[in-house]
Amino acid sequence: MRPILVGAVLYDPKVAVIWDIIARFFVARDCAMDCVFYTNYELQVGALLENQIEVAWNSPLAWIDAQRRTGGRCRALAMRDTDRDRRTHLLVRADGPLRAPEQLRGRTVALGAADSPQATLLPIHELARHGLAPGTDYEVRRHDVLLGKHGDHVGGEREALADLVEGRADAAAVLDLNWELWRADGTADPSTLRVLASTAPFDHCNFTVTPALAAERAEAWAQVLLSMDYANPEHREMMDLEGLKAWLPGRTSGYEALEAATREQNFFAATAAR
Amino acid sequence: MTATDTGEPDGALRGLLEPGGGVTLVARRASFPASDARGPASHAERPSALELLLGALAADLLGGLARECRRAGLGLRDAELRLRARLENPLVALGVVGEEGSPAVRSIEGALHASGVDTAPLEAAWATVMAHSPAYATLARATSIRIEVRPLP
Numbered sequence: 001m002r003p004i005l006v007g008a009v010l011y012d013p014k015v016a017v018i019w020d021i022i023a024r025f026f027v028a029r030d031c032a033m034d035c036v037f038y039t040n041y042e043l044q045v046g047a048l049l050e051n052q053i054e055v056a057w058n059s060p061l062a063w064i065d066a067q068r069r070t071g072g073r074c075r076a077l078a079m080r081d082t083d084r085d086r087r088t089h090l091l092v093r094a095d096g097p098l099r100a101p102e103q104l105r106g107r108t109v110a111l112g113a114a115d116s117p118q119a120t121l122l123p124i125h126e127l128a129r130h131g132l133a134p135g136t137d138y139e140v141r142r143h144d145v146l147l148g149k150h151g152d153h154v155g156g157e158r159e160a161l162a163d164l165v166e167g168r169a170d171a172a173a174v175l176d177l178n179w180e181l182w183r184a185d186g187t188a189d190p191s192t193l194r195v196l197a198s199t200a201p202f203d204h205c206n207f208t209v210t211p212a213l214a215a216e217r218a219e220a221w222a223q224v225l226l227s228m229d230y231a232n233p234e235h236r237e238m239m240d241l242e243g244l245k246a247w248l249p250g251r252t253s254g255y256e257a258l259e260a261a262t263r264e265q266n267f268f269a270a271t272a273a274r
Numbered sequence: 275m276t277a278t279d280t281g282e283p284d285g286a287l288r289g290l291l292e293p294g295g296g297v298t299l300v301a302r303r304a305s306f307p308a309s310d311a312r313g314p315a316s317h318a319e320r321p322s323a324l325e326l327l328l329g330a331l332a333a334d335l336l337g338g339l340a341r342e343c344r345r346a347g348l349g350l351r352d353a354e355l356r357l358r359a360r361l362e363n364p365l366v367a368l369g370v371v372g373e374e375g376s377p378a379v380r381s382i383e384g385a386l387h388a389s390g391v392d393t394a395p396l397e398a399a400w401a402t403v404m405a406h407s408p409a410y411a412t413l414a415r416a417t418s419i420r421i422e423v424r425p426l427p
Binding site for chain 1: 312364365367368369370371372414
């Protein structure tokens with residue numbers, strides 16, 4: 001049988017190893033799968049919609065783009081447990097005077113890449129809820145590391161954090177998982193920084209399919225994915241590499257804030273115009 | 275003087291594709307496994323094509339060093355050559371759609387550790403080896419090769 005072609009955006013050759021291990025897992029369960037790598041999500045979404053691939057491991061922004069371009073006909077097949085209910089924190093210096101997001105008026109906020117949901121689009125959306133517009137009410141220091149990869153690369157967030165620590169910004173937007181990681185590994189000193197505000201929970205990546213993928217083929221593939229068991233040592237390495245303890249069925253209720261953010265910020269029209 | 279071209283190859287090898295996508299290489303009376311340049315994790319027991327490229331260089335240089343030292347009466351005891359290659363854009367070698375640039379080898383770096391020979395005669399022998407090595411001469415036309423010579427007591 002023809003293998004199911006799964007698309008993934010790759011920014012580091014090391015990530016290919018994870019996909020190779022996942023593909024082997026599928027092949028060993030009589031579900032042939034092969035990976036096609038893309039340099040950015042725009043190419044990947046285009047390939048999905050042109051049926052060059054059948055499943056796309058999509059960022060939340062790529063999911064919204066695929067839905068937008070198909071009139072909402074895509075389906076989120078599965079996601080990691082760690083993709084659900086993420087938050088972005090707006091960090092400030094612990095000894096500073098800021099106590100509420102509104103106090104960022106007239107200040108400088110460090111953000112990640114322009115197309116990063118967690119490090120740019122959602123924090124701007126959050127500040128808009130507090131009546132603050134970028135460029136008007138606060139200055140933005142943006143870090144466009146690897147544009148097109150939707151903030152997958154943490155470089156933009158790390159640079160934003162450095163802006164805060166080194167005094168070039170009054171606040172920095174960082175994904176909760178990165179904040180936890182960087183507090184633990186010493187990248188950030190938790191005694192000198194604190195969380196000023198957090199976004200509402202949102203969902204991150206998912207495996208996206210279009211109606212072109214036959215339902216039984218999609219379900220067979222999803223069943224193999226969902227059969228990965230963290231308690232099984234043979235599966236654990238693969239799941240640790242991908243940063244999850246369980247694959248879950250896809251849900252689409254966690255993308256509303258990002259959808260709203262793309263509308264407010266006119267994101268797709270602005271991207272098309274560039 | 276140049277050698278007469280007899281039409282006979284100076285080296286030959288057969289590559290056989292295996293059902294799982296691996297490759298078996300057959301040369302002389304030996305056969306050994308290999309995989310493509312990407313050398314996926316599922317082929318970890320097989321050297322990748324890129325590693326075999328380094329292997330050809332290492333075999334040529336170390337074998338040549340043994341020969342030169344023997345001819346010069348140098349008491350070479352042990353030698354180890356460690357090599358590392360970097361590609362111009364490894365994502366192109368992985369077939370990443372939309373990546374630009376070349377999958378060519380950008381550089382080869384490494385170090386030769388050898389014992390039993392003093393620095394000056396070792397370096398002289400090494401220079402001769404590199405001048406006579408088809409693998410080195412060919413790769414050096416295409417990429418930067420930098421190998422440090424580190425004599426050991």
